[in-house]
Amino acid sequence: MSTVVKKNIHFKIDGKEVSAPEGTVILEACKQQGYEVTNLCYNRKLKPFAACRTCMVETWTNGKKELVYSCTQPVADGIEVKTNTEETDRYNKACLEMLLVEHPLDCPICDKSGVCPLQDNTDALKLYNGRFEINRRNEPSIKTNPIIEFYMNRCIMCGLCVRACDETQGVQALDFHKRGMKVGIGTANDEPLDCEFCGQCITVCPTGALMDMTSGARGLAAMFTNTHTTCNYCSWGCTVRLESKKGQVLRIEGDEGYNVGINEGNLCAKGRFGHGIIHNQDRIKAPLMNFGGTFKEVTWDEAIKTIAERFQSTVNRSGPDSIAGIGSEKMTNEEAYLFQKLFRGHFGSNQVTNLANLRAPYVNQFMVDCFKNGIHSKPVTELERADVVLVFNSDLPSEYPVGGNSIRKGAVFTGTDIIIANPRYVIFNNEARTDIRLTYTHGADLAIASRLARIILDKNLVDTAKIKAAVPNFDKWAESLKPYSASEAEKMTGLPDEILTQAAERFARKADRFIIIGNDILDTGQGEDVLKALLNLSILVHSGGKGSISIYPPREHCNSQGVNDMGVTPDSLPGYQSPEDPAALDALAKEWGVASLKFSTENLARDLFGNCVKGKIKLLYVAGEDPVQSYYKAALAKEALQTVPFLVVQDVFMTETAKMADIILPISTFAEKDGTYTNMTRHVQKVASATLPQGESKPDFDILLEIAEALGKPFPVASVEEVQQEIERVVPIYRETLPGDESKQWMPAGFAAKAEFQICQPYNGTKEEKAYPFRLQTSNHMFHIGSYTQHAKALVDIGPQCFAQIHPEDAEKLKLQEGDHIVVESENGKVEVAVKTSYVTAPGMVYIPKNWPEVPVNQLRNGQEGLVPIKVSKTG
Numbered sequence: 026m027s028t029v030v031k032k033n034i035h036f037k038i039d040g041k042e043v044s045a046p047e048g049t050v051i052l053e054a055c056k057q058q059g060y061e062v063t064n065l066c067y068n069r070k071l072k073p074f075a076a077c078r079t080c081m082v083e084t085w086t087n088g089k090k091e092l093v094y095s096c097t098q099p100v101a102d103g104i105e106v107k108t109n110t111e112e113t114d115r116y117n118k119a120c121l122e123m124l125l126v127e128h129p130l131d132c133p134i135c136d137k138s139g140v141c142p143l144q145d146n147t148d149a150l151k152l153y154n155g156r157f158e159i160n161r162r163n164e165p166s167i168k169t170n171p172i173i174e175f176y177m178n179r180c181i182m183c184g185l186c187v188r189a190c191d192e193t194q195g196v197q198a199l200d201f202h203k204r205g206m207k208v209g210i211g212t213a214n215d216e217p218l219d220c221e222f223c224g225q226c227i228t229v230c231p232t233g234a235l236m237d238m239t240s241g242a243r244g245l246a247a248m249f250t251n252t253h254t255t256c257n258y259c260s261w262g263c264t265v266r267l268e269s270k271k272g273q274v275l276r277i278e279g280d281e282g283y284n285v286g287i288n289e290g291n292l293c294a295k296g297r298f299g300h301g302i303i304h305n306q307d308r309i310k311a312p313l314m315n316f317g318g319t320f321k322e323v324t325w326d327e328a329i330k331t332i333a334e335r336f337q338s339t340v341n342r343s344g345p346d347s348i349a350g351i352g353s354e355k356m357t358n359e360e361a362y363l364f365q366k367l368f369r370g371h372f373g374s375n376q377v378t379n380l381a382n383l384r385a386p387y388v389n390q391f392m393v394d395c396f397k398n399g400i401h402s403k404p405v406t407e408l409e410r411a412d413v414v415l416v417f418n419s420d421l422p423s424e425y426p427v428g429g430n431s432i433r434k435g436a437v438f439t440g441t442d443i444i445i446a447n448p449r450y451v452i453f454n455n456e457a458r459t460d461i462r463l464t465y466t467h468g469a470d471l472a473i474a475s476r477l478a479r480i481i482l483d484k485n486l487v488d489t490a491k492i493k494a495a496v497p498n499f500d501k502w503a504e505s506l507k508p509y510s511a512s513e514a515e516k517m518t519g520l521p522d523e524i525l526t527q528a529a530e531r532f533a534r535k536a537d538r539f540i541i542i543g544n545d546i547l548d549t550g551q552g553e554d555v556l557k558a559l560l561n562l563s564i565l566v567h568s569g570g571k572g573s574i575s576i577y578p579p580r581e582h583c584n585s586q587g588v589n590d591m592g593v594t595p596d597s598l599p600g601y602q603s604p605e606d607p608a609a610l611d612a613l614a615k616e617w618g619v620a621s622l623k624f625s626t627e628n629l630a631r632d633l634f635g636n637c638v639k640g641k642i643k644l645l646y647v648a649g650e651d652p653v654q655s656y657y658k659a660a661l662a663k664e665a666l667q668t669v670p671f672l673v674v675q676d677v678f679m680t681e682t683a684k685m686a687d688i689i690l691p692i693s694t695f696a697e698k699d700g701t702y703t704n705m706t707r708h709v710q711k712v713a714s715a716t717l718p719q720g721e722s723k724p725d726f727d728i729l730l731e732i733a734e735a736l737g738k739p740f741p742v743a744s745v746e747e748v749q750q751e752i753e754r755v756v757p758i759y760r761e762t763l764p765g766d767e768s769k770q771w772m773p774a775g776f777a778a779k780a781e782f783q784i785c786q787p788y789n790g791t792k793e794e795k796a797y798p799f800r801l802q803t804s805n806h807m808f809h810i811g812s813y814t815q816h817a818k819a820l821v822d823i824g825p826q827c828f829a830q831i832h833p834e835d836a837e838k839l840k841l842q843e844g845d846h847i848v849v850e851s852e853n854g855k856v857e858v859a860v861k862t863s864y865v866t867a868p869g870m871v872y873i874p875k876n877w878p879e880v881p882v883n884q885l886r887n888g889q890e891g892l893v894p895i896k897v898s899k900t901g
């Protein structure tokens with residue numbers, strides 16, 4: 026909630042006393058109070074527009090009547106609003122009649138039929154016979170891009186698509202074109218649509234003028250079965266509506282209803298068009314067993330029995346620590362909980378982890394340190410009411426696209442200040458009055474966060490005496506900021522101090538603040554210190570400033586947060602309890618019905634792949650991950666999987682990792698299972714099945730139950746609900762958040778309070794390397810994440826090819842043209858890729874997305890910490 030407090034306005038609607046915050050338009054107030062007012066062009070996420078003129082109401086002030094458009098007129102103290110009077114109906118009807126002159130009567134084959142406000146309003150105003158002569162448009166449908174169809178005959182010129190594209194997405198790919206009777210919606214010069222393909226235009230279009238071509242199905246909305254669930258791609262955690270027909274999930278929509286999830290119906294291309302992974306021919310169809318290098322189909326019974334026997338014999342022979350598991354950041358919470366329970370409860374092995382934790386265990390510690398300092402962070406639904414948002418090394422439209430939508434809304438409706446700190450000049454168009462860009466030297470993240478803190482201190486922008494009293498090691502920490510003087514910081518970051526000062530002042534003022542951190546900080550080589558420095562910045566305003574601070578750990582996948590919450594990490598039991606805490610172990614043993622729990626103190630999972638190579642791990646169970654493709658030490662991961670005597674992999678598709686397995690189990694996608702995911706801001710949200718498991722696949726949940734049963738020790742819980750009840754008993758922070766229907770944020774409890782600044786290592790800069798003059802930057806592409814999206818046809822259609830992005834000045838020096846092929850080489854390996862030039866990329870940097878198996882950028886890094894020095898040469 027913004028620190029700017031809005032007055033509550035008291036007024037009447039149709040005789041009832043109501044109130045609404047100052048600035049609320051009458052139409053919105055009516056909706057919130059359950060009064061129906063006809064309208065076609067209003068959307069609470071967008072600025073008032075008043076295009077359709079069908080929302081007229083009467084207002085009465087001191088006995089004086091006025092007819093006003095309710096979508097633009099704000100509420101006022103003491104007025105009475107009258108909806109649906111004889112006079113307003115007459116006006117609204119006249120405007121609607123004119124729209125219907127052009128509108129085709131093809132409702133039976135229209136995607137919006139049944140959820141169409143034009144139908145609803147026509148019915149509400151009883152406008153069954155118009156007075157005007159029908160004059161339909163007769164334009165062909167436009168299909169010049171792979172996924173959005175334009176059928177302008179149905180367009181009512183409400184402008185919602187144009188405004189959503191501009192205000193929500195910041196893209197402006199659509200606009201009104203031509204004039205008078207010929208006016209229409211389209212792209213500049215009728216070029217094929219080339220945008221972020223978020224599809225918000227489809228959601229907001231009331232009439233089916235813009236349609237999703239990826240579904241391959243048309244027709245009445247009522248013919249589809251709707252399932253509300255949570256997107257399975259990034260960690261933002263959008264609620265999606267899976268629309269299915271005859272057991273097939275055909276399309277995905279956002280739900281703009283009130284209090285549905287955290288995203289107000291906004292989705293990105295991945296969430297909306299990434300359903301191609303569900304009914305997909307390339308899925309692993311049946312359990313496979315490796316016979317001397319050849320995979321043969323086996324029955325589930327055979328596969329499960331073999332796995333159980335190998336588990337048992339390995340533990341008997343080599344002890345519990347010889348078995349290890351990598352849990353997926355795409356498993357549900359319930360599956361993740363059972364996964365670690367299988368290892369810990371059945372075998373006494375604490376060797377469970379997940380790929381994110383394996384690389385950066387400090388991310389969990391950062392979150393816990395925030396709690397210890399009393400920084401609990403607000404629900405992310407408050408982001409749109411922030412006074413200031415600091416986006417730290419995240420390319421929002423690619424990494425957390427819908428987070429970007431909320432921030433843009435805040436800029437329009439709350440006046441949010443936006444500060445974007447990034448070594449790339451990332452595109453984030455928005456309407457903020459204050460939009461500060463800190464485009465710093467590649468790798469200087471720590472210096473930026475530290476300099477901002479020092480400016481706040483030096484300029485007394487917070488109450489230092491208060492902080493000193495609250496945080497014991499203040500002096501020591503303040504001393505550690507000495508190297509970040511204005512002149513030194515300028516050398517480190519390449520930024521003049523004025524702009525950093527401006528950012529520090531906006532951040533430190535009385536404000537509700539949010540910090541959104543990108544996963545790219547992990548590649549700086551000082552990720553842990555960058556997080557500490559951002560926490561210090563937060564402690565500074567938390568302890569000595571006015572307002573609030575919310576800061577979330579960077580997470581990548583849909584359940585990267587939950588898999589850690591559920592204890593799929595060797596460092597903590599479910600709920601971040603210590604695996605060395607006797608009381609926690611006793612409580613868990615009691616719950617799990619085992620005599621006692623005690624784990625060896627050897628943390629083999631901390632260097633899991635290294636310990637596979639050393640022969641300490643004899644059985645590795647990889648559940649839904651592809652470390653060969655996605656882990657930053659790709660060669661080590663590959664060697665580990667080759668070395669480990671028995672490898673089980675369960676996944677949806679045949680990955681590079683699966684190809685190395687002894688047994689492969691086909692698992693179901695998110696659309697075929699039930700449970701919950703927890704997003705990066707700790708909102709626990711429902712996952713609901715919209716179709717049956719495809720082929721012979723099974724949800725991870727069922728597989729884990731079957732393995733436990735084959736071991737002769739079945740879990741006493743058999744349903745998702747029962748596991749949720751157990752989670753609530755074992756993980757106190759999850760109490761009253763499950764089953765997740767309402768998207769509740771879990772609140773920290775049981776974390777010992779300890780106010781403490783984090784002392785960081787000094788910023789270590791980057792060294793010049795003549796042989797490798799460029800630095801590599803990698804992250805997820807706007808249309809791809811993880812290993813699944815390359816199987817979603819629509820996403821491949823709009824994001825078909827990997828490319829290396831190079832600054833135009835560097836391209837000129839290297840005599841490279843757009844589309845040329847280059848070899849990018851580090852000391853660790855090389856890849857070949859096409860070139861794109863862009864001013865988004867900084868000079869000296871080469872940006873390559875990490876989502877194409879044929880361009881394995883992780884091999885360039887291969888475990889190297891920090892920015893990877895590379896060289897570039899033209900092929901041929």
Ligand code: SF4
Pocket residue numbers: 256257258259260261262263291292293294295296297425426427428
């Ligand atoms: Fe899914 Fe993330 Fe896109 Fe939301 S922003 S639709 S969670 S991929």
